[in-house]
Amino acid sequence: MQLTQGFADPAIDAARVFRIVLDAMSHPGRIVALPGIDAPAPCSPAAASVLLTLVDGTTPLHLAGAHDCDAMRDWVRFHLGAPLVGPQGAAFALGTWPALGPLSAYPQGSAEYPDRSATLIVDGAELRREGARLTGPGIAHEAFLTLPDVAALQANAAQFPRGLDILFTSGTQLAALPRSTRIGGA
Amino acid sequence: MTDYNFAYLDEATKRMLRRAILKAVAIPGYQVPFSSREMPMPYGWGTGGVQVTAACLVPEDTLKVIDQGADDTTNAVSIRNFFARVARVTTTEATAEASVIQTRHRIPERPLTDGQILVFQVPIPEPLRFLEPRETETRTMHALEDYGLMQVRLYEDIARHGEIARAYAYPVRVEGRYIMDPSPIPKFDNPKLDRSPALHLFGAGREGRIYALPPHTRVESLDFEDYPFTASKAAGQRCAICGAEDSYLDEVITDDAGGRMFVCSDTDYCATRVAAQAEDAA
Amino acid sequence: MYVAVKGGERAIENAHAWLDDARRGDRDVPDLGLAQIREQLALAVDRVMAEGSLHDPDLAALALKQARGDVIEAVFLIRAFRTTLPRFGASLPVDTSQMQILRRISATYKDAPGGQVLGPTFDYTHRLLDFDLAQAPDVPPAPEIKAEPADTPHILSHLGAEGLMQGEGPGGPEVPDLTRTPLEFPAERALRLQALARGDEGFLLSLAYSTQRGYGRNHAFVGELRIGHLRVSAHLPELGFEIEFAEILLTECESVNQFQGSKTEPAQFTRGYGLVFGQSERKAISMALVDRALRARELGEDMDGAPAQDEEFVLSHCDNIQSSGFLEHIKLPHYVDFQAELELIRKLRRDAAARQAAE
Numbered sequence: 096m097q098l099t100q101g102f103a104d105p106a107i108d109a110a111r112v113f114r115i116v117l118d119a120m121s122h123p124g125r126i127v128a129l130p131g132i133d134a135p136a137p138c139s140p141a142a143a144s145v146l147l148t149l150v151d152g153t154t155p156l157h158l159a160g161a162h163d164c165d166a167m168r169d170w171v172r173f174h175l176g177a178p179l180v181g182p183q184g185a186a187f188a189l190g191t192w193p194a195l196g197p198l199s200a201y202p203q204g205s206a207e208y209p210d211r212s213a214t215l216i217v218d219g220a221e222l223r224r225e226g227a228r229l230t231g232p233g234i235a236h237e238a239f240l241t242l243p244d245v246a247a248l249q250a251n252a253a254q255f256p257r258g259l260d261i262l263f264t265s266g267t268q269l270a271a272l273p274r275s276t277r278i279g280g281a
Numbered sequence: 282m283t284d285y286n287f288a289y290l291d292e293a294t295k296r297m298l299r300r301a302i303l304k305a306v307a308i309p310g311y312q313v314p315f316s317s318r319e320m321p322m323p324y325g326w327g328t329g330g331v332q333v334t335a336a337c338l339v340p341e342d343t344l345k346v347i348d349q350g351a352d353d354t355t356n357a358v359s360i361r362n363f364f365a366r367v368a369r370v371t372t373t374e375a376t377a378e379a380s381v382i383q384t385r386h387r388i389p390e391r392p393l394t395d396g397q398i399l400v401f402q403v404p405i406p407e408p409l410r411f412l413e414p415r416e417t418e419t420r421t422m423h424a425l426e427d428y429g430l431m432q433v434r435l436y437e438d439i440a441r442h443g444e445i446a447r448a449y450a451y452p453v454r455v456e457g458r459y460i461m462d463p464s465p466i467p468k469f470d471n472p473k474l475d476r477s478p479a480l481h482l483f484g485a486g487r488e489g490r491i492y493a494l495p496p497h498t499r500v501e502s503l504d505f506e507d508y509p510f511t512a513s514k515a516a517g518q519r520c521a522i523c524g525a526e527d528s529y530l531d532e533v534i535t536d537d538a539g540g541r542m543f544v545c546s547d548t549d550y551c552a553t554r555v556a557a558q559a560e561d562a563a
Numbered sequence: 564m565y566v567a568v569k570g571g572e573r574a575i576e577n578a579h580a581w582l583d584d585a586r587r588g589d590r591d592v593p594d595l596g597l598a599q600i601r602e603q604l605a606l607a608v609d610r611v612m613a614e615g616s617l618h619d620p621d622l623a624a625l626a627l628k629q630a631r632g633d634v635i636e637a638v639f640l641i642r643a644f645r646t647t648l649p650r651f652g653a654s655l656p657v658d659t660s661q662m663q664i665l666r667r668i669s670a671t672y673k674d675a676p677g678g679q680v681l682g683p684t685f686d687y688t689h690r691l692l693d694f695d696l697a698q699a700p701d702v703p704p705a706p707e708i709k710a711e712p713a714d715t716p717h718i719l720s721h722l723g724a725e726g727l728m729q730g731e732g733p734g735g736p737e738v739p740d741l742t743r744t745p746l747e748f749p750a751e752r753a754l755r756l757q758a759l760a761r762g763d764e765g766f767l768l769s770l771a772y773s774t775q776r777g778y779g780r781n782h783a784f785v786g787e788l789r790i791g792h793l794r795v796s797a798h799l800p801e802l803g804f805e806i807e808f809a810e811i812l813l814t815e816c817e818s819v820n821q822f823q824g825s826k827t828e829p830a831q832f833t834r835g836y837g838l839v840f841g842q843s844e845r846k847a848i849s850m851a852l853v854d855r856a857l858r859a860r861e862l863g864e865d866m867d868g869a870p871a872q873d874e875e876f877v878l879s880h881c882d883n884i885q886s887s888g889f890l891e892h893i894k895l896p897h898y899v900d901f902q903a904e905l906e907l908i909r910k911l912r913r914d915a916a917a918r919q920a921a922e
Contacts, residue, residue, distance in 0.1 A: 105292060106286055106287035106292060106295075107339070107340060108289070109292065109295070109296075110287065110288065110337075110338065110339045110340075111339050113295075113299045113336070113337070114337065114339050115304065117299075117302065117306065117337065117480070119498055120303050120306045120307060120495075121306055121480045121495045122495075122496065147305075148296070148299065149299060149300055150296075151293060151296050153293075153297070153301070165456055183443065186300075191353060205424075206421075206424035206425070207420050207421065207424045208314075209305040209308050209311060210305075210308060210311065210313045210314070210440075212304075214303070217342075231456070232309045232456055232494075232495040232496075232497065232498040232499075233306075233495035233496055233497060233498070234497055235478070235496070235497045249562070255308075256308050256311055256458065256459070257456070260303070260304070260307040272309035273306065273308075274307055274308070275307055275308065275309055275456070275495075
């Protein structure tokens with residue numbers, strides 16, 4: 096079994112990655128750059144950084160599609176210790192947009208505890224500042240981001256305060272789409 | 282044991298806090314429960330703010346800590362020294378230079394900018410707590426967006442006093458959804474929250490709650506059409522040190538014959554103005 | 564010209580130096596050793612361990628010394644240390660019937676297998692100050708007899724065998740952990756017990772007392788109170804076997820309470836449960852009574868608004884580190900809020916005066 100290295104300096108590296116993710120989550124649509132962490136294909140370096148920073152033995156993880164491979168499972172077991180689960184029990188999920196499947200399969204949070212919903216890491220699709228028009232908290236006027244399925248994400252946002260929060264990753268790039276963001280047409 | 286982990290908390294605790302902070306940012310104004318840790322300072326003395334700050338800090342940060350607007354109040358000094366020691370960050374008293382500001386009871390006068398994080402220490406995060414002491418009840422009210430009780434209470438104030446008799450911790454509505462306690466800042470500071478370019482994070486350690494206002498979030502102080510909110514402060518006074526008329530003022534008793542004066546509560550704002558005046562004079 | 568007060572940093576340093584000096588006290592008096600505290604103030608050490616949720620008599624003794632004997636401050640020191648410790652896992656449940664008994668009494672049976680053992684108790688001492696103690700007297704060892712180590716079954720198990728005592732059922736597969744998961748209501752009993760075990764002794768004592776005086780009355784007998792040593796072990800999946808890693812002193816109380824029965828269940832006795840680190844029977848009995856009071860809803864009993872039956876009230880207020888921290892934080896400056904109140908009161912008075920003048 097070949098295992099790639101995690102963070103070189105776990106406490107400091109995780110702190111830096113978190114701040115970048117926080118910046119992205121606080122500014123939906125903003126494309127940020129993360130340090131490159133080697134993870135088994137097809138997991139992007141950005142997605143691997145996010146996993147190392149946020150996921151551990153207390154957060155069930157769903158690996159979808161090609162991300163659900165032996166190499167990734169070993170990597171998760173070694174670096175995160177997160178229980179691997181199906182979509183319905185996931186706190187985090189990782190995969191390409193088509194592989195992740197319908198959003199309704201994941202925990203959406205309840206009216207009393209809307210925070211108990213999954214965070215999806217949608218990996219692989221190129222991120223560009225064009226396409227759907229985003230407004231709402233974190234956005235001064237408007238932002239634009241390429242989204243895989245506007246209607247599904249609009250439906251997610253319409254459930255606010257329930258709903259999923261989404262991190263799009265590609266290479267070393269990341270952009271966030273929290274449930275609070277209002278999505279206009281492309 | 283001689284050395285603590287970076288930013289004091291262990292990595293598992295920081296991950297838990299970071300997940301809670303991201304959920305809080307994604308649901309502006311909603312209080313995310315988190316499993317608060319005992320910190321080396323007492324509950325009620327900023328443990329929530331300290332945990333949030335510890336989860337956010339990177340070594341490159343410049344940290345400012347204020348209590349009552351001042352950098353030199355004893356609890357601010359104590360918390361600033363704690364982070365200088367356990368996170369080895371640079372500290373500052375200048376609002377403009379800080380990337381993270383932890384505060385108790387004030388928002389700096391100088392407008393915050395994109396990229397700055399303001400971390401509030403929160404004693405009672407639940408804005409409905411004084412109307413209904415039970416968590417099970419207030420949670421349901423938030424879930425159902427049932428805020429009638431709050432409206433009634435504020436209206437009772439108007440009936441009795443001719444205005445809403447709340448001077449601090451004045452409740453706000455976030456993006457038209459959650460009612461939120463802005464922490465015990467004077468209501469003078471409330472308008473600074475609305476559409477601020479900075480990220481505002483709120484940590485309540487004893488109560489185990491984190492909530493957030495992302496940048497550019499709509500924050501309205503609760504009021505009625507015929508009784509609009511006003512951000513009040515000492516009427517008709519100016520700072521005795523820098524002459525500011527636009528800042529929040531503390532009243533200082535100067536003698537035992539009833540003499541008093543007013544000075545800026547934000548010590549950095551005041552000192553910056555005094556320095557600028559000295560430069561102009563020279 | 565007014566100059567804002569500066570010097571918070573030096574003030575703090577000087578206060579700390581003064582604290583260190585005051586802690587040491589008169590230098591002609593010998594410095595207090597941790598072993599002295601551990602051996603001779605053992606019940607204070609036990610309370611610090613119980614409410615600090617950390618079984619380590621030496622650390623508790625250090626905390627008491629550092630806190631100048633302020634027990635709650637010592638508990639705080641232990642809690643703040645405990646929270647930095649890595650968590651390896653949960654121990655296996657201890658079986659208190661295997662306790663090496665120091666003390667064991669029952670108020671419900673005159674005698675039972677295993678017998679009544681008074682142990683090192685204050686119970687029948689006359690509370691007369693013993694002036695000889697001031698002179699550091701030689702204390703002869705207490706008389707000993709050889710006891711055969713044997714399991715001591717719980718007295719209430721005899722009631723259980725007859726079907727007169729409600730069974731407790733198996734616990735859940737996951738042990739809830741108050742220190743890792745935010746408290747949520749309604750809280751299951753295991754979580755409530757966890758909160759009570761580290762709760763403030765004085766608070767629980769008052770609540771338990773209030774049930775005796777009729778606020779949520781459930782008429783408790785002390786079915787059994789036992790104090791003794793137990794070995795603690797854990798199962799290590801890496802090794803594939805159990806290891807013993809500690810021996811701890813515990814106090815356990817099982818109360819016997821009436822239960823009138825319901826439509827589906829015949830009348831039987833019910834149990835309140837208390838388990839505390841160290842020798843602390845006041846705390847263990849209080850805990851058992853409050854545990855039983857908190858079961859009112861589950862047992863379908865009248866809820867008359869008694870504080871001890873109110874889970875949110877009890878669990879939200881039983882932790883003395885939370886309560887003392889928040890209570891004492893009002894010492895911190897509140898200039899800003901007070902100023903805001905001051906302006907508001909002045910304005911309301913001006914407005915009222917104007918209204919009066921207009922009338």
